[in-house]
Amino acid sequence: MGSKGPSNSLLYKNFEKHPAALVESGSGIFLNTSDGRQILDATSGAAVACLGYDNQEVQKAMINQMSNVSYCHPGFYKTKSAEDLADFLVESTYGHMSKAVLCGSGSEAVEVALKLAKTYFSSLATPEPERTRFITRTGAWHGATLGALTLGDFKGRKDPFVSLIPQTASRVSACSTYRGLRQGETEDEFVLRLAQELDDEFQRVGPNKVCAFVAETVGGSASGCALPVRGYFPAMHAVCKKYGALLILDEVMCGMGRTGTLHAWEQEDVIPDLQVVGKGLGAGYGTISSVLVNSWLVDSFQRSGKGFAHGQTYMSHPLAAAAGLKVQHIIQRDNLVERVREMGNYLEQRLKSTLLQHPFVGDIRGRGLFWCVEFVVNKETKEPFPTSLGLNGLLHARGMSKGYEIALFNANGTYDGYAGDHFLVCPPYIVSEADIDDIVIRVNRVINDTFEELTASAIWEKISV
Structure with a gap:
């Protein structure tokens, strides 16, 4: 059989679409893609890769x-x-x-x-x-x-x-x-x-x-x-x-x-x-x-x-x-569980001091290196964004796009099983304070730029703010 290029034979969640990033290698808390980018994996995959990606x-x-x-x-x-x-x-x-x-x-x-x-x-x-x-x-x-x-x-x-x-x-x-x-x-x-x-x-x-x-x-x-x-x-x-x-x-x-x-x-x-x-x-x-x-x-x-x-x-x-x-x-x-506690305290402080002031960040909660950022239309009523908006997916997609390069574990359902948008930040146990600073800077950019684009769109007029 001759080579005809990518066949997209592997079935992902979507029958037509598939992940855009082709990972070629990993180093520390970063994944290196075929298009020359380095993605900061702020979620350890799905709270999995606790030692990073190249532990010899x-x-x-x-x-x-x-x-x-x-x-x-x-x-x-x-x-x-x-x-x-x-x-x-x-x-x-x-x-x-x-x-x-x-x-x-x-x-x-x-x-x-x-x-x-x-x-x-x-x-x-x-x-x-x-x-x-x-x-x-x-x-x-x-x-x-x-x-x-x-x-x-x-x-x-x-x-x-x-x-x-x-x-x-x-x-x-x-x-x-x-x-x-x-x-x-x-x-x-x-x-x-x-x-x-x-x-x-x-x-x-x-x-x-x-x-x-x-x-x-x-x-x-x-x-x-x-x-x-x-x-x-x-x-x-x-x-x-x-x-x-x-x-x-x-x-x-x-x-x-x-x-x-x-x-x-x-x-x-x-x-x-x-x-x-x-x-x-x-x-x-x-x-x-x-x-x-x-x-x-x-x-x-x-x-x-x-x-x-x-x-x-x-x-x-x-x-x-x-x-x-x-x-x-x-x-x-290497006393990494103790390190999780220390870095977790620092991650909590940086996330809360940077993001809680955002008008659509409703709650930041977690423990150790296991944190969630939840989004709401109204902080007082805790009203979630409509599921049709797919906010958590928009945040994840922006994070994975060129110029942001940060993986966030996005999900919905915190309100009633359907509505309620959030993402998790759960980096590897080997994360440093400098890494956490980098994570929070990137997360903040993702949130600010996503909402700046949303509030300028026609979709925003249909959302009760």
Whole structure:
């Protein structure tokens, strides 16, 4: 077959359009494109590339693993890299977790967590087969596979497939002070109200029908880094324990150091029964995720004598595990979680001092190196921009265009699952103060120039400002 130039054979989200930037190489926090540009990746991809794009230690570890064995069937054999990574993960929880399942993606790990929850209730001395329901939160995002979509509330991603999705999940309010805290309500009162809402949902669904309450410890792409207030998770866990249900924390995006502790739950005075991690686990060098299982839950499984009816071809993949293990050793050795806290404080200060004064920036929230900028038509009413405007997409496109060269993770839905525009700023853990200054300067230009163009257009006349 002769070469006829680019065929555009790879299917992206859009059947006709595809990303314009062809990446040829990466260095530090920058991606180098075929047209000679350097794009500052202010989002680590999707909170993934926490060590940047050219860590030679991780590359070498992967080459060494590949030289020995790049794959073997996880049901027939075990490998040192997978065993060592599982040991690292378990030890990092101070003994609270005692088993780790190594998977390939965040969505896959969420599915495994759901299956483990169901397995627990099926393996009890007196089985509870009626426990098939899950309670999640509005504005959640737990992944793209069907079971994960059941939990999620990112409507643009979910609506096209509702007819395929098991109807086994219901929702309670998210812990979002920007959208959920009522006027005059204290945070303690907010927590009590949310706990009562969860209790009421258990009663509505049937307290003996719920497997687990599932939540992102810190909100992800759909909710825009929504932060739990103090006491929230202990209160929700107490409701779960009252009805014998499990607590599953999804830390695919916010975990593995991203929010200033290796596990985000360390800051919440709570220990999950099942925990899901991903993205920052392998820093993008290996496609890897994990489910961590609480010690008491493991003890229960072992007493039952029953197995876990699950298996996938690329579980415990030795090459991905080698990458993940080296990434975690580097983070630990170089004190990068502490650096996340330090640089996160600086990023917060720079974002807020520079952007909060903008008339259409409604809120800036986050923790560690995990921050969201949300946009509103009116700061007092918090009215979102119309979805037809596609504001978040306009901001992202400008950032990626020539002269701006900054990647921002854009999304919508923070208001009602459809409306509500925001983007995330979540740079690699190796980011410096100078890098952060550069990021904020570029972000500010993107916002100012986008709104300058919008307010001068005919479209603006249709927007209530």
